[in-house]
Amino acid sequence: MSRAGISGIAVVNTVAGPDKLAVLASLARETELIVAVDEAGNAAEVAAAAAAAGSEILLMIEVDTGMDRAGVDSVEEAVTLAQSVVELDHVRLVGVTGYEGHCSLTPEPELRHERQRAAMAMLVEAAQSIRALGLECPIVSAGGTGTWDWTATYQGVTELQAGSYMLMDGFHGPMAPTFDLALTVLTTVISRRPDRVIVDAGNKAIGAPGLVTIRGHDLINHRYDEEHGVFIADDSSPLKVGDVVELIPGYAPGTVNLYDVYHVLEDERVVDIWPVIPRGPGFGSVMA
Numbered sequence: 627m628s629r630a631g632i633s634g635i636a637v638v639n640t641v642a643g644p645d646k647l648a649v650l651a652s653l654a655r656e657t658e659l660i661v662a663v664d665e666a667g668n669a670a671e672v673a674a675a676a677a678a679a680g681s682e683i684l685l686m687i688e689v690d691t692g693m694d695r696a697g698v699d700s701v702e703e704a705v706t707l708a709q710s711v712v713e714l715d716h717v718r719l720v721g722v723t724g725y726e727g728h729c730s731l732t733p734e735p736e737l738r739h740e741r742q743r744a745a746m747a748m749l750v751e752a753a754q755s756i757r758a759l760g761l762e763c764p765i766v767s768a769g770g771t772g773t774w775d776w777t778a779t780y781q782g783v784t785e786l787q788a789g790s791y792m793l794m795d796g797f798h799g800p801m802a803p804t805f806d807l808a809l810t811v812l813t814t815v816i817s818r819r820p821d822r823v824i825v826d827a828g829n830k831a832i833g834a835p836g837l838v839t840i841r842g843h844d845l846i847n848h849r850y851d852e853e854h855g856v857f858i859a860d861d862s863s864p865l866k867v868g869d870v871v872e873l874i875p876g877y878a879p880g881t882v883n884l885y886d887v888y889h890v891l892e893d894e895r896v897v898d899i900w901p902v903i904p905r906g907p908g909f910g911s912v913m914a
């Protein structure tokens with residue numbers, strides 16, 4: 627795939643290892659590239675890779691705003707790391723990033739909003755503290771589909787990272803009901819017992835199977851096995867063996883990587899086929 631039309635790439639994650647960093651540094655010769663860092667040692671390795679490739683990589687300091695994952699743990703640590711980064715050649719500090727994904731694990735809207743505000747307060751404070759030293763920090767990047775509207779209006783945030791809104795699923799739907807569903811998995815009813823419907827898309831075929839529903843059919847998700855999805859159904863359900871139905875994934879990001887292509891539908895007709903490249907480890911398919 628040609629990269630001629632790509633004006634910039636943001637890798638909102640930390641990247642480690644000489645081979646991966648060499649790829650990043652090489653790509654940075656062709657387009658503006660931003661990557662996250664959360665320690666001075668890794669930042670130095672990114673800089674060394676960029677120097678070897680004759681490129682410049684832009685860096686955002688990742689701040690752990692409550693996800694308990696990657697990222698510096700305090701505003702003070704963010705400031706210290708920023709001071710280290712600006713001393714390096716072939717990299718340039720451009721901002722901070724923090725993903726408040728833990729808020730999306732909170733179903734209660736008021737509590738989710740409270741946690742989102744606390745997360746953004748920490749992230750924005752980190753950016754302000756870095757600027758107070760006279761350092762450039764134009765980007766404050768945050769936001770997920772479950773908190774996008776609050777984060778978009780939070781003073782000091784400059785960009786959103788939300789992505790699942792484009793597809794939607796059973797996990798994000800209750801938190802962001804204004805977005806339409808765009809992703810389903812086609813499956814076939816392979817068994818119809820008096821008290822259940824069994825489809826041939828099991829937990830190997832769909833993300834977060836416990837949250838999967840059948841589009842247009844109000845059936846309880848009873849159980850998911852490797853090759854079977856089992857839904858509770860009585861005589862009132864019209865489904866029978868051979869019927870083709872659409873499953874709404876429990877989690878879209880964990881579904882897309884299981885398939886080689888999207889089949890794009892418009893007015894119930896396939897109008898295009900989009901390859902999913904790259905979709906994860908082991909991908910070896912070739913699209914003409």
